[in-house]
Amino acid sequence: MKKATVERILDAAEVEFGAHGFVETSLRTITGKAGVNLAAVNYHFGSKKGLIQAVTDRFFEPLTVGLQAHLQELAKAEISHHDALVQIYRGLLLEALRIAQGNPARLVLFARLVNSAYNQSQGHLRKHLTHQYAPVFMLFIQAMREHMPSMDHEQFFWRFHQLMGMMVFTLSNSEALTAICAAEYAQQRGLPEIVQQLIATLVAAAEAPVVAIEKLA
Amino acid sequence: MKKATVERILDAAEVEFGAHGFVETSLRTITGKAGVNLAAVNYHFGSKKGLIQAVTDRFFEPLTVGLQAHLQELAKAEISHHDALVQIYRGLLLEALRIAQGNPARLVLFARLVNSAYNQSQGHLRKHLTHQYAPVFMLFIQAMREHMPSMDHEQFFWRFHQLMGMMVFTLSNSEALTAICAAEYAQQRGLPEIVQQLIATLVAAAEAPVVAIEKLA
DNA sequence: TGTACATCAGTGAACGCGCGTTCACTGATGTAC
DNA sequence: TGTACATCAGTGAACGCGCGTTCACTGATGTAC
Numbered sequence: 184m185k186k187a188t189v190e191r192i193l194d195a196a197e198v199e200f201g202a203h204g205f206v207e208t209s210l211r212t213i214t215g216k217a218g219v220n221l222a223a224v225n226y227h228f229g230s231k232k233g234l235i236q237a238v239t240d241r242f243f244e245p246l247t248v249g250l251q252a253h254l255q256e257l258a259k260a261e262i263s264h265h266d267a268l269v270q271i272y273r274g275l276l277l278e279a280l281r282i283a284q285g286n287p288a289r290l291v292l293f294a295r296l297v298n299s300a301y302n303q304s305q306g307h308l309r310k311h312l313t314h315q316y317a318p319v320f321m322l323f324i325q326a327m328r329e330h331m332p333s334m335d336h337e338q339f340f341w342r343f344h345q346l347m348g349m350m351v352f353t354l355s356n357s358e359a360l361t362a363i364c365a366a367e368y369a370q371q372r373g374l375p376e377i378v379q380q381l382i383a384t385l386v387a388a389a390e391a392p393v394v395a396i397e398k399l400a
Numbered sequence: 401m402k403k404a405t406v407e408r409i410l411d412a413a414e415v416e417f418g419a420h421g422f423v424e425t426s427l428r429t430i431t432g433k434a435g436v437n438l439a440a441v442n443y444h445f446g447s448k449k450g451l452i453q454a455v456t457d458r459f460f461e462p463l464t465v466g467l468q469a470h471l472q473e474l475a476k477a478e479i480s481h482h483d484a485l486v487q488i489y490r491g492l493l494l495e496a497l498r499i500a501q502g503n504p505a506r507l508v509l510f511a512r513l514v515n516s517a518y519n520q521s522q523g524h525l526r527k528h529l530t531h532q533y534a535p536v537f538m539l540f541i542q543a544m545r546e547h548m549p550s551m552d553h554e555q556f557f558w559r560f561h562q563l564m565g566m567m568v569f570t571l572s573n574s575e576a577l578t579a580i581c582a583a584e585y586a587q588q589r590g591l592p593e594i595v596q597q598l599i600a601t602l603v604a605a606a607e608a609p610v611v612a613i614e615k616l617a
Numbered sequence: 618t619g620t621a622c623a624t625c626a627g628t629g630a631a632c633g634c635g636c637g638t639t640c641a642c643t644g645a646t647g648t649a650c
Numbered sequence: 651t652g653t654a655c656a657t658c659a660g661t662g663a664a665c666g667c668g669c670g671t672t673c674a675c676t677g678a679t680g681t682a683c
Contacts, residue, residue, distance in 0.1 A: 206423055301576045302573075302576075304420065304421065304424055340580075340585065341577070341581075345570055347569065348565055348569025348572075349562050349566040352515075352561075352568055353562055356518040359518045360518075363557075364558075367553075367557070372613070373615070375616040376614065376616070378616050379615065380558050380559075380613060383611040387609065388566070388604060388608065391604030391605065394597065398593055399593070
């Protein structure tokens with residue numbers, strides 16, 4: 184049973200976008216890998232931008248649904264700030280892992296998508312993400328903020344994005360890093376171990392003492 | 401007194417590469433801003449890759465010289481692990497700030513350059529960086545490692561790259577983040593404040609307790 | 618049940634465009650005798 | 651000091667290529683009467 188054209192395009196696009204980014208992946212590469220006609224992308228998705236947004240939604244829709252449920256569960260539980268922070272990141276990253284289905288390229292795609300929320304080069308994607316998923320983002324940020332009580336709004340803002348950076352970079356380069364790790368330390372690490380280490384450092388960084396914002400001498 | 405063509409190209413390239421990345425910046429944009437002939441890039445630098453490497457060297461050569469001196473000074477001093485870590489990152493980031501001369505786009509360029517050491521899409525740059533500046537990188541890593549004594553090699557490896565990620569992301573998106581910060585919190589932050597906050601979180605994350613590497617449940 | 622038409626998924630070939638690069642050329646400066 | 655030649659910085663126009671997109675078209679399926 185041959186998969187429908189739309190799905191085969193999305194499957195191929197997901198992998199290629201993850202591996203080489205949006206700009207450096209051509210529609211010819213995607214349609215080639217998918218075994219469909221070049222014009223099929225524009226027929227089904229209208230444009231390359233449309234395809235990028237479709238790929239985004241196929242990942243983010245289940246992710247945000249799962250994350251929202253997880254965060255709402257968490258809000259009811261009475262646990263320490265520390266455990267809550269761990270659970271928040273576990274919720275986000277396990278959900279992402281689940282959707283990526285163990286495929287590293289898909290997790291890299293997730294990191295690229297988050298990154299592009301800051302990046303002006305994919306302006307349409309930034310708009311799409313913020314318009315489409317703002318409520319869940321807000322929920323996530325609020326949950327974090329609740330459990331980092333010693334900071335004022337601006338301090339939290341900077342800290343939050345520092346953590347985002349750590350997460351995005353680590354996931355984006357997970358393939359390069361596991362390769363180096365295998366070569367240097369003879370350890371074959373998978374995504375679950377990487378994510379586990381990542382969560383530990385993220386939470387520790389979230390809990391780091393607050394420093395007043397002032398100019399660097 | 402009109403600047404020489406080579407310098408004017410490098411100046412423009414630095415800014416444009418910082419603002420839009422290597423792939424998404426065309427030679428026509430650069431030569432346009434520099435006010436020189438399109439063919440001048442290939443005449444002076446051989447190719448676009450050659451230009452990228454020249455831009456890299458103009459930033460990294462003074463950076464690595466300064467950083468090396470700073471690290472060697474530091475090795476003599478008898479200070480705590482914590483203070484040493486602070487000084488290591490201060491050395492790196494103040495040197496980068498100095499070379500960027502307060503121009504945010506130049507600091508973004510620095511972040512892009514570090515990032516491309518991991519990124520396969522600019523393979524030539526990755527090779528160039530590792531071949532050209534490996535000794536200073538090693539020195540930097542060794543200095544870090546010395547002051548994070550409770551980790552084994554592999555744990556240090558992962559932690560180190562998590563910190564790199566935080567740094568690269570924060571600097572890469574410093575313009576977007578300062579813009580959001582100004583809009584949301586009515587605070588006009590400059591690079592020195594951002595770097596100061598960054599160093600605090602980097603060091604805290606470096607000092608975070610070690611966690612055994614195992615699969616995530 | 619049969620026929621005419623509409624809709625839809627998909628195709629092959631071409632379009633215009635921007636890209637990095639190339640090349641023959643110009644004009645100024647330096648050098649040898 | 652003058653002349654002939656070589657070298658060098660820079661130029662204008664074109665080249666070939668890969669890109670996203672478009673368009674006329676095909677063949678299959680659905681629908682109305």
